[in-house]
Amino acid sequence: MTTTPTVPPPADAAASPGPRALESARAHLQRELDPRYVQFPACAADAGPQPLVVPLGAADVLGDAAGDPYAAVRPHATVHLTARAVLIGPWGGEAEAPGCGRCLGMRWQRLRSRSEREALEGRQPLQGAEDWPLLTPFAVDAVRAAWSSAFGPVHESDPAPAGPVAALRPPRAVPASPGAEGLPRVTRVDLATLALATFPMLPEPLCPHCVQRVPDTPEAGRIPLGPAPKPDPDGYRVRPLESFPLPGDALANPVCGALGSGTWINPASTTTAPVAGSVFVRGYAGLNDVTFSGQASRYTTSRLLTYLEGLERYAGTHRRRPEQPVVASLDALRSAGEPVLDPAACGFYAPETYATDPMVSPFDPARAIPWLWGHSLRDDRPILVPARLVHYSAGVAADNFVFECSNGCATGGSPVEAMLFALLELIERDAFLLAWHTRTPLTEIDLGSCTGRTVRSLLDRAGMHGYDVRAYDTRMDLPVPVVTGLAVRRDGGPGTLSFGAAAGFDPEDAVESALSEVLTYIPHLPYQVTERQAELEAMAADFGRVLHLKDHAQLHGLPGMAHHSREFLEPAGRGGIPELFADWHRERPRTGDLVDDLRLLVDALADAGHDVIAVDQTAPEQRRMGLHTVCATVPGLLPLDFGWNRQRVLRTPRLLTGLRQAGRRADDLPAADVKRVPHPFP
Secondary structure (H helix, E strand, C coil), rough: CCCCCCCHHHHCCCCCCCCCHHHHHHHHHHHHHHHHHHHHHHHHHHCCCCCEEEEEECCCCCCCHHHCCCCCCHHHHCCCECCCCCEEEEEEEEECCCCCCHHHHHHHHHHCCHHHHHHHHHCCCCCCCCCCCCCHHHHHHHHHHHHHHHCCCCCCCCCCHHHHHHHHHHCCCCCCCCCCCCCCCCEEEEECCCEEEEEECCCCCCCCCCCCCCCCCCCCCCCCCCCCCCCCCCCCCHHHHHHHHCCCCCCCCCCCCCCCCCEEEEECCCCCEEEEEEEEEEEEEEEEEEEEEECCHHHHHHHHHHHHHCCCHHHHCCCCCCCCCCCEEEHHHCCCCCCCHHHHCCCCCCHHHHHCCCCCCCCCCCCEEEEEEEEEECCCCCEEEEEECCCCCCCHHCCCCCCCCCEEEEEEECHHHHHHHHHHHHHHHHHHHHHHHCCCCEEEEEEHHHCCCCHHHHHHHHHHHCCEEEEEEEECCCCCCCEEEEEEECCCCCCCCEEEEEEEHHHHHHHHHHHHHHHCCCCCCHHHHCCCCCHHHHHHHHHHCCCCCHHHHHHCHHHHHHHHHHHCCCEEEEHHHHHHHHHHHHHHCCCEEHHHHHHHHHHHHHHHHCCCCCECCHHHHHCCCCCEEEEECCCCCCCCCCCHHHHHHHCCCHHHHHHHCCCCCCCCCCCCCCCCCCCCCC
């Protein structure tokens, strides 16, 4: 028989000189569930599997073991006592992905409120009620019934539950949501109502009990570019959205959801059928509320898009794979002859930013920082990339020289597909920033030339909110179509302008994507601007007050900021899609392999003097769903930043040379002609 580890008594915890929070209640529940095992430990070998109780919410389970007095036994625990409920599990699941009690504890803690997490993760001694929660005899019976149903009777001589408790027994086989087959389960017993709910759980990929960390290697960083058959020559997704086995119940649930406690819809929206979710992610600035959403015309499609974007954020904020980064200085790597990306090629902030912003410090080539192995698609070789440029919510004090965002991160059904859409996003943002800061005259796209019904529907929906919608050809020196969408409020009131952009191989699809993005913002923008009007007007008078992502788009919702968008409001010309993109239609590949489309982008960027680097961000949870996430870096393209004092774009050489390279002027742009106004990108 398997011997279940015992929980050490409170006095054994050197890290906790006083009584432990929840300890008396934990010990009481342990005795009630397993009286013979507690009283006679020698009988454990003959007693079969035993319930092992540990508390949740009384120690930091995301940190190292030193901060958790239950660390040694937590992986083996099957009963987890919280202040409001008892969690039974993980139980069931396939042998190759069983999960453990530490996995559950890590998932559960990430879903706590900001105040709870700050208390647990603040590295301060925790104090709390020992005897809480109140465990009534009926509550104990309910927990015993739930545990017995999941793992077998507590004692073989125990009679089956009768009366009201019998109804509390959860079924051993819980119906699985699509994609959740084979996952372990967790059953929650609510101590106030005794209601039961069972949820699937994705094992935690960085659980120190389940996962062995290994060094990162050049081979692990290689992005395979094998054949990626397309459904048709004009299709760019290798699989339909609905084909991915996304386990929604495991991704979003209040006990162990990998992406948060749940999702929500906005039935009041008249432009899209939005679904959104959020979760707290600890980053360089503390706990950040990371939100993700889907904005389709049907809630079912929007929810799938929400899960996909949430998984992309999950993989991009922190490294979820077991490979440990290389830790070394740039000088040391160069001396060793290692191929390495100098972060200077991606831009730094202005010196005054490092002098006045306490959260950042200048890059020091002699200081050791973490690096990840990536793959240069241009040169087909491995290359080390600063981890700070890959995972945008992670980092250490030594590498806080820049704060990246999700720009260039994309998810697809294959590495090739993910890389293609990552590059399209970089090209889209680069073109928009170049047009914005150089006051480039743009050509408006005649939306009447779009042949599909989607654009007409988008225009009608915008009109219901009092907006006219426009689109512009924003291509610069790269051939792929880039479209900027703009919604203009007809009466000039708050929420005056709303921008969006997209890049894609099909110009009409790019128009639809850009306009769809615009329409996700206009229902709320007037209210957001009105609520913050005094604050936004102060930003308009002093751009140094523009600090956050939301400030950029909302600032340009002020009527008084519209004159900064004159190049869009007064375009240089107007044309239909067939004539504007005639050259592109002759150039674009029309084969059955997505690799050919990716190669066109890589070659175009290389011809413009840029390397193309990919780092695999794919989390183990994504891999089991057939998904891949890639972070693309193209040194020299204009970087997208938020916060006016953290704008690398103003110091990037391409800002002055880009128009000449695009054939839009004969010489470089004088620095004095740069439009030094925060971009309106949402």
